[in-house]
Amino acid sequence: MSLTSERVEIPADPYEQYERARAERWSDGVPLLPATDAVVAAILAASPYPADHALCVLPPCNGVATVELVAINAAMAGVEPAAFPVVLGALEAMSEPEWNAFGLTTTTSSVFPMLIVNGPCRDELEIDYRAGCMGGAAGRGSMTIGRAVSLCLRNIGGQRAGETTKSVFGQPARLGFCIGEWEERSPWDPLSVRRGFSSDQDVVTVHGGKGTFPLADIHNDDPLDLLYLIAKSLAYPLANPFLGNVENGEIVVAFNPMWAERFGKAFPDVEDLQEYLRDNAYQPIELWPATNAQILRDHGRVDANARVHLFDRPDQFVPIVCGGLGSLHAIALPSFGESQLQSKAVIRP
Amino acid sequence: MSPRANTIQVRRPTAAPAGDTAAPSFTLGRPVAGLTVALREDRAWRSWQLIGDIWAERLRRDGAETVTVETGAQVGRPGSDDRKQIDELARTADAAIVGLGTCGSCTTFTIKDAVAFEQQDRPVVAVVCEEFLVHGQNVARHLGHGDLKILVLPYPLEARPEEELRAIAREYYPRVLELLGVPV
Numbered sequence: 429m430s431l432t433s434e435r436v437e438i439p440a441d442p443y444e445q446y447e448r449a450r451a452e453r454w455s456d457g458v459p460l461l462p463a464t465d466a467v468v469a470a471i472l473a474a475s476p477y478p479a480d481h482a483l484c485v486l487p488p489c490n491g492v493a494t495v496e497l498v499a500i501n502a503a504m505a506g507v508e509p510a511a512f513p514v515v516l517g518a519l520e521a522m523s524e525p526e527w528n529a530f531g532l533t534t535t536t537s538s539v540f541p542m543l544i545v546n547g548p549c550r551d552e553l554e555i556d557y558r559a560g561c562m563g564g565a566a567g568r569g570s571m572t573i574g575r576a577v578s579l580c581l582r583n584i585g586g587q588r589a590g591e592t593t594k595s596v597f598g599q600p601a602r603l604g605f606c607i608g609e610w611e612e613r614s615p616w617d618p619l620s621v622r623r624g625f626s627s628d629q630d631v632v633t634v635h636g637g638k639g640t641f642p643l644a645d646i647h648n649d650d651p652l653d654l655l656y657l658i659a660k661s662l663a664y665p666l667a668n669p670f671l672g673n674v675e676n677g678e679i680v681v682a683f684n685p686m687w688a689e690r691f692g693k694a695f696p697d698v699e700d701l702q703e704y705l706r707d708n709a710y711q712p713i714e715l716w717p718a719t720n721a722q723i724l725r726d727h728g729r730v731d732a733n734a735r736v737h738l739f740d741r742p743d744q745f746v747p748i749v750c751g752g753l754g755s756l757h758a759i760a761l762p763s764f765g766e767s768q769l770q771s772k773a774v775i776r777p
Numbered sequence: 778m779s780p781r782a783n784t785i786q787v788r789r790p791t792a793a794p795a796g797d798t799a800a801p802s803f804t805l806g807r808p809v810a811g812l813t814v815a816l817r818e819d820r821a822w823r824s825w826q827l828i829g830d831i832w833a834e835r836l837r838r839d840g841a842e843t844v845t846v847e848t849g850a851q852v853g854r855p856g857s858d859d860r861k862q863i864d865e866l867a868r869t870a871d872a873a874i875v876g877l878g879t880c881g882s883c884t885t886f887t888i889k890d891a892v893a894f895e896q897q898d899r900p901v902v903a904v905v906c907e908e909f910l911v912h913g914q915n916v917a918r919h920l921g922h923g924d925l926k927i928l929v930l931p932y933p934l935e936a937r938p939e940e941e942l943r944a945i946a947r948e949y950y951p952r953v954l955e956l957l958g959v960p961v
Contacts, residue, residue: 489919
């Protein structure tokens with residue numbers, strides 16, 4: 429296999445490599461593995477596309493992401509060849525116009541691509557979906573796939589904090605965020621199946637998530653009471669959807685398997701649970717100071733009961749099941765608003 | 778070529794940014810009287826709505842017709858409706874003033890919408906606050922419209938008293954006309 433990207437000579441010493449990568453601005457600050465021809469070729473051998481295939485154009489600088497360039501960044505992140513198609517699928521999903529990559533890569537918000545993987549590949553690729561799946565579990569797939577996507581945005585898309593991206597704070601997920609769903613412990617169909625794929629397909633879904641928003645409870649015995657409070661917590665007054673369009677964006681809500689089991693008994697049909705969340709994720713208009721309240725009224729956000737709902741539709745609440753068995757916590761991944769979840773099947777050669 | 782001792786060879790991970798070519802920009806070369814000038818406002822920014830409304834009033838005083846469109850979305854049905862309105866205006870208006878770039882993604886979409894006018898050979902000014910100027914210029918360049926005319930307003934505009942915003946509108950109106958190519 430012949431590679432066409434520029435060959436660069438770097439020090440063999442890993443500490444000197446680290447400094448060189450920082451000087452070249454290839455690095456996110458964490459050490460990288462060397463993208464030698466042998467490693468890149470092995471990764472490319474796992475691609476369903478040829479090396480010179482232009483997979484997508486990545487904002488903010490609109491660099492062309494050839495499969496070879498993506499493979500180089502995946503090599504630096506430590507992606508194993510079998511996981512490379514997940515990286516490709518994620519980038520393809522992010523390139524769908526409704527994901528709004530140009531907006532998301534340049535915003536002042538902390539939003540970043542958060543990857544959720546469904547399908548049989550989760551275990552094989554070490555994509556974390558049990559305890560510590562959002563950080564700490566250290567599965568190779570989770571830690572390298574998300575980082576490869578992040579490096580592609582940096583090195584191919586040209587996304588650099590304070591220069592081409594205006595993100596005020598960024599977020600830890602800018603080093604990469606990739607989790608699986610604990611499908612076997614979910615009382616509902618996996619996210620991928622709900623989005624039109626079959627359960628034996630490997631699927632990557634990309635969410636423009638603003639961060640990890642923790643929810644905790646130990647006092648509610650009734651699952652409806654607990655879910656009511658979760659809905660209320662999702663509708664925090666400074667959430668992005670209250671600033672923008674009620675019909676755009678989704679909030680992903682990750683339930684631990686124990687809570688999921690309780691909610692599954694109350695709502696065997698996930699659509700009923702989504703409707704319950706939609707109906708209760710609101711705040712009374714009196715909550716907002718006068719100026720904000722007037723803006724919400726002007727934007728038609730106040731319903732006949734003087735309530736301001738977070739979202740317009742039940743499907744904008746996206747429950748998934750993952751995490752450890754501590755029956756105390758959920759994590760919400762709030763939406764940027766102007767972005768729609770995108771899913772792609774993982775294609776293998 | 779073999780690597781020297783104590784070195785290894787790797788592949789460069791970076792891509793060249795797009796947008797080395799600059800699409801043409803356009804100027805009126807005449808007064809605005811008798812022309813239709815489009816103003817793109819943004820429902821998110823009340824300060825800009827006020828400034829845009831003042832400029833529309835002044836344009837009408839100078840003999841132009843004005844059409845104001847208020848955008849507010851980037852995706853979904855509302856985003857699609859916004860872009861349709863912009864595309865329609867780009868075909869029918871004689872010139873346009875497009876704002877406001879005062880956050881990251883709203884600067885991106887201000888520039889994108891301004892480019893839609895330039896693609897129809899219309900004189901256009903993108904209005905961007907100082908903090909987001911470099912970002913706006915980057916976006917314009919990467920869209921292949923590096924010569925897009927950008928008017929820079931002070932930052933931030935939000936939370937200023939109304940009288941200050943009115944003064945800013947008055948102060949910058951002649952500069953908007955100048956950038957549109959109205960002879961002074």
